[in-house]
Amino acid sequence: MAAPVVAFVRHLATEKRHSPRTCDHYQRDLDRLVDWLIEVDIPAWSELTIHDIRRYVARLSRDGLSGRSIARHLSAIRRFYQFLLREGLARDNPALDVRAPKSGRRLPKVADVDQISQLLDINPDDPLEIRDLAMFELMYSSGLRLAELASLSLPALDLKGREVRVLGKGNKERILPVGGKAVAALNQWLAHRTAMANEGETAVFVSQRGGRLSQRSIQARLARWGMVQGADQRLHPHLLRHSFASHMLESSGDLRAVQELLGHADIATTQVYTHLDFQHLARVYDQSHPRARRRSTNHINRNDNDHTGS
Template structure:
């Protein structure tokens, strides 16, 4: 690689480290991204940063996409390149910033994971005398019963749950409060936990769910405990808190078809956020169709036109 490419790059990283006081890992990320571009330019027989124009940069973005990088990764690369060219402009080594008008391709929306109803029932049909398992069972039942976010669960105080009314009051994103119904099985699990909570909770502790130390349980502890719960119960997929929330939303929409109600229960400000579950619902219907419709099913050993 010619010095006319490598030396400005070295100076840019030093600028980030010494003048901008960027963290070491941040500097390494910028160096990795911009060095990849430098090697590409060298392969294209470009010897100076000022020779990178809009067309060349768009072709480079195409190379990144063909190499398997997703939209988010390409966006990060472009951000690094913009930052580099801001520096080169300041140093009067280039006349413009070609990355200003280039956008990364949109990443395909990843559908949230969902556990099927039978698996949820298997995971939650648990009986145990162990104090921590009684607590865990109550937490997981409540998350699935009411579609709570992890932050909402750990933030719950004992006073937020009305056992007689079968309701829980949660504080969601943006400090918005909503009142949610709690199902019969979750109420039973919560009562089992409340009967033993005093053996673990520190005196005066308001949190509904507490750790072994008696203070409010952490989000990390809930994640670890749910993953272990899934392994112990033989779950066929990795369990994480948001999976229970996604499953709550998908199963409710599948049964009711009421998108607005699901939006309210989830606490989504925009119904477009909730509409992701309509795709999940369609996937389920399509799977049922493929498995059940006599003209859709493929008999064992039957070849399709593509197989012939």
């Protein structure tokens, strides 16, 4: 796959009279794409689809590239495919309608799947650590905001149905799937909760004093958890939520479904937001989330977000 890239860069240098520095930028960006294509086993430029380009954008975003850098990569890919079309080496330009997220709203750093597994794959025996594991599994499992987690009450949980009902921003309610790991952790915590909770307390997560656990306490417990488990960065609730979003996007490719799961009212894309029913969301979730996967992952097409919004 490298030969067409070499020919394209030579074309830029000789026919288009681009500077050596500009040619180097194109070479470097396209070499990175080639490495990813090898990684995901796409053997030919003609087989690359718009869905694959969107997956690649998600990877670049997860790797920490800004919206501006991703836009530059996409520009290089579009121009490269113009060259391939001229040479008869491609049938269409898969990057034509793909836009990068705007730089101002780039996601913060996220933990990769292996790091999350290192943090959560433990067997605590202390009631407080059992509670903490249940909190963090649920937060990562369902992409909950800190406020949503802290405000959860027992009637919102349906562990047999593997669902949780949350009240998000704007008092908008949504029903979210709960993965198998989180269900197991919650069941273990609920077996201890009765002895800790005050009479009549409905909060899912309670403190040693028996009342609802505060947002500040959850933040402190997560930071402590990260230090004990040897995390290579300070853990905070949004890290788990953004890791959820990043891992779901990379695995499913379904941006609209992930936006719905996160409870974002404004997805700022080039296409009108389409509401997806819960059955579809649950199917995407089961196929894609690394700690709830019950069958092999199928890639699902997703809409792309415009370079002026994310």
